[in-house]
Amino acid sequence: MRTRWDWEFAFERFPEILEGMLITVIATLVGIVIALTLGLVLALGRRAKSKWISYPFAWFIEFVRSTPLLIQLFFLFFALPTIIFPGEITIAMSALVTLIIGLGVHYACYASEAYRAGIDSVPKGQWEAATALNLKTTTTWRQVILPQAIPRSLPTLGNYFVGMFKDAPIGAAIGVGGVLATARSIASETFRFVEPLVTAGFLFLVISIPAAFFVRYIERKVFYES
Amino acid sequence: MLDQFLLSPRQYELLLEGLVVTLQVLAGSLALGTVMALIFGVARLSPQGWIRSAALVYIEFARGISAIILLFLMFFAVPILFGIGSMAPMLAGILALGLNMGAYGAEIVRGAIEAVPRGQTEATIALNMSNMQRLRHVVLPQAIPIILPPYGNLSIEVLKGTSLVSLITLADLAWVAQIIRQNAIRSPDPTTTPILYLNVLIIYLILAQILAQVFKYMERRSARKFGAV
Numbered sequence: 007m008r009t010r011w012d013w014e015f016a017f018e019r020f021p022e023i024l025e026g027m028l029i030t031v032i033a034t035l036v037g038i039v040i041a042l043t044l045g046l047v048l049a050l051g052r053r054a055k056s057k058w059i060s061y062p063f064a065w066f067i068e069f070v071r072s073t074p075l076l077i078q079l080f081f082l083f084f085a086l087p088t089i090i091f092p093g094e095i096t097i098a099m100s101a102l103v104t105l106i107i108g109l110g111v112h113y114a115c116y117a118s119e120a121y122r123a124g125i126d127s128v129p130k131g132q133w134e135a136a137t138a139l140n141l142k143t144t145t146t147w148r149q150v151i152l153p154q155a156i157p158r159s160l161p162t163l164g165n166y167f168v169g170m171f172k173d174a175p176i177g178a179a180i181g182v183g184g185v186l187a188t189a190r191s192i193a194s195e196t197f198r199f200v201e202p203l204v205t206a207g208f209l210f211l212v213i214s215i216p217a218a219f220f221v222r223y224i225e226r227k228v229f230y231e232s
Numbered sequence: 233m234l235d236q237f238l239l240s241p242r243q244y245e246l247l248l249e250g251l252v253v254t255l256q257v258l259a260g261s262l263a264l265g266t267v268m269a270l271i272f273g274v275a276r277l278s279p280q281g282w283i284r285s286a287a288l289v290y291i292e293f294a295r296g297i298s299a300i301i302l303l304f305l306m307f308f309a310v311p312i313l314f315g316i317g318s319m320a321p322m323l324a325g326i327l328a329l330g331l332n333m334g335a336y337g338a339e340i341v342r343g344a345i346e347a348v349p350r351g352q353t354e355a356t357i358a359l360n361m362s363n364m365q366r367l368r369h370v371v372l373p374q375a376i377p378i379i380l381p382p383y384g385n386l387s388i389e390v391l392k393g394t395s396l397v398s399l400i401t402l403a404d405l406a407w408v409a410q411i412i413r414q415n416a417i418r419s420p421d422p423t424t425t426p427i428l429y430l431n432v433l434i435i436y437l438i439l440a441q442i443l444a445q446v447f448k449y450m451e452r453r454s455a456r457k458f459g460a461v
Binding site for chain 1: 309
């Protein structure tokens, strides 16, 4: 009988899994950029004065936040091409692009709530001062409100982005060659499941625990400065 | 107009079967997660240093490792590591999601207990209550109104997480959706794919709304029972 844990095998396959992790990390980083920008758009749309604008934004945010990322990825991957190109069943988005868009949009909805809380926490006097100084709406937002709101949103955003990283291996379900897919393919090729999966788990801990501590550090800094 | 967006009765039947599995996994995970959250949330505030450290290790591990990786470890690796043959996918799913939720929940419980005024603890010491009595009759009842709102959000995250069990061969909603899609590709009408996933997403949305309402109801009830916080 083979041993339950084989160090040599684990080390031999470590570089492959690390490469897979690199893809997962890249997907997360690009997803964060999308979520940061789209999230701000969603947060501003949600605050629009007209109900015709703010309600659809609110519904979209609520809808995306209450449904699983996995099904959203299936929708983007299998269903969206058939809507955009009816009749063509061969056209598909690359799995990695699908994952990045899925992560970006999903967490943009979370980010919008973080921005919203940040914007709400800016004292009313700041708005009144901007009005008194006769600032344009865009200037008020860009020079007064957002520079105060965004730092206050950072800890919450940071927590969501650590969460995004932990959701990124879901891409394996549509065939993204990230850390989980690599571990799985090594497992099915060698019939050794323990080492690849434990390595993947270890890599997650090594990245996400320091990331979470860093977010807590930012939280303390923001908390003391405001 | 509306029936354009509906699936066939047979497909809804299949989705209903998947829904039952999803609800089983959800119920199991919420139950295990709540037990873990209470135990480790309290343990984080133990006067014993080693208990606090052990709780911290569990929380950082179960939160940091990602739910989906924990799920795969539980299903594929744990049975081999512990030499127990195999694990039923339902059990693996509930264990992984429950342990993951418990870690997040423990932090909520810890924060809520810390928010209960210290005078309450001092009063129980003055009344010569045991630690257990203090927790059960004084501290936890006052912590519950603080726990419930973030706990409702957490339970919706667990609901979303249940879809991952489809990846370890459990026939939940997400699994059934994939089966229906694969069957539909073979049949002459492939345009049902968007409708199919829209239906599945809406089912999850409804479940999430129900969970949110249940927690809102519990919040109102606990506010009435223990007074506004």
